[in-house]
Amino acid sequence: MTKAVINSVPVFKLYGETAAWPTPDLIHCESIAERSRLHDWQIKPHRHGDLVQVLYVGAGLAELEVEGQVNRVSQASLQVVPALSVHGFGFSEDVQGYILSLAQPLVDMLSTALESTPLATAACYELGSQRGDVNALFESIAQEYSEPALGREVMLQSLISALLVWVARRSQAVDGNEAQIPDRGREHLQRFTHLLEIHYRAHRPIEFYASELGISAAHLNALCRRLAGQSALQLINQRLLLEAKRSLVYTAMTVNQVSDSLGFSEPAYFSRFFKRGCGITPKAFRLQR
Template sequence: MHNDTAIHHDARAEAIEPAISRRVIRIGRPPQRWFHHALLLLGGVATVSTNTDDEPLSGPALALFPPSEGESLTIAAGAHGYLIGVSPEIIGEAIGDHAESLSLRLYSGSHSLADHLEAESIRELSPLFTGLIAELHQEGRAARMVVAAYTRLILMAAWRLQGADERSTARPSSTGAILQRFRQSVEMNYRQRRTISEYADELGISTDRLHAICQRTLARSPLELVHDRLLQEAKLRLERAAHDVQDISDSLGFRDPANFSQFFKRKTGVSPTKYRSLAASASATIPLSSGYADWP
């Protein structure tokens, strides 16, 4: 993604203004089905509803929600605050590879609620939410790097509010949580050409279980999903950058350009050079790149 409107496929943000009637926000439906959401409720009451439960929230409070199909927020009349949502790819970029990354990755995969926020916490959090909202509302100029940076700061602040390491030891084990963590890990590591067993080891599960989850949920093997991400990045670089094929091959972790070309042609039916030529043509006859956030 680049500094253009494509960022809106990976992030949403809005200020929730007081209203005279309640409002329902369906955060668990497309196009934000796989988004991680954070609600900073400054005042009033809200309810988070899943397929099985309703949980009331009273401001001032901070709530984080991992992706959950069918989830919705009901904002009561008069309530106000901020709501943000970001894709697993933005979460992956925000978490990065640092000392706190493993704990943050586990934390981001579970529901979190910090209520009765003190004034100091509100002063810390509010500029982060408003900053992210302002960045996304810069028409045509919103930068993915800035969105990921604000997301990192919000995650860190929320994690610390929850007592940091006190909550970081619980490893999510549901199918949805494992799939989201796999997506995040792929986003951070696909250029390193890791093996599927390395991904499974990081998730704390067997390769057979990871394979079963991906096949059952997405009808794709873990390796196919990694290759899909690799191919998506290769297409984007061929379409949007002037780098030669060797540079792209090197940056994506292939051992040589011939190996990259073989991979690309096997997946698309054309060579990287031919693909670039077709992508530049107004009459392209092959599918061009699409957002990785569209991963089913």
């Protein structure tokens, strides 16, 4: 695929959406049919700047293309789609299964605990006799995601950790599995995302991240725009905004306390920042949840 073609591939948060991540969660789970039926069962090639996806096909037919590698699925399978990978899918109308989208910061955190990065490489695994176990895992994730209850976030992270362990063990067991080596630009962007997760509360300037990566600020901005469809500053602001939303929804902190926890010099500045990103004030956002 030529550079010109790559640059023309749209970057979505979720397929067909250009708005910011729709919930304070670092997780999104839906059935394959829920979104693909809206697009005539064809998901055209696109990328996600900071999302990793795991697609579970339990029944039906699917054609899964990730970075030019096409897998035609007619039995239960699991497809891993790393962040920034160009991918497109086609499904039969009787398809059953789920697609799990995970924000890169959550993947990084869980992978660190696992001391492995099982979702960093595109791969398609036939489930065979393990279909029942994987199906039960995805159904539990989907149910927990759709029905907020006490300990929801902890339970979701536990279930997703179990999924990561399954993928890690399966990838280890597959002989001759061809890893797709990311290009240098993607490596820089993935490292930027990792650094951002560590430093976003400190409001570090773009030059700080560029220096840590050993590249210029202009180069970092160009990479972010080319591969994630946004500037480095927009990605920094979105991470702050996501954490602000999560704090407003899932904690009892006051707006002033949220502002302080996120490193803002004063609550008024935080409120202006939040309203620019969400269109409403932090207080109004909390009241509508």
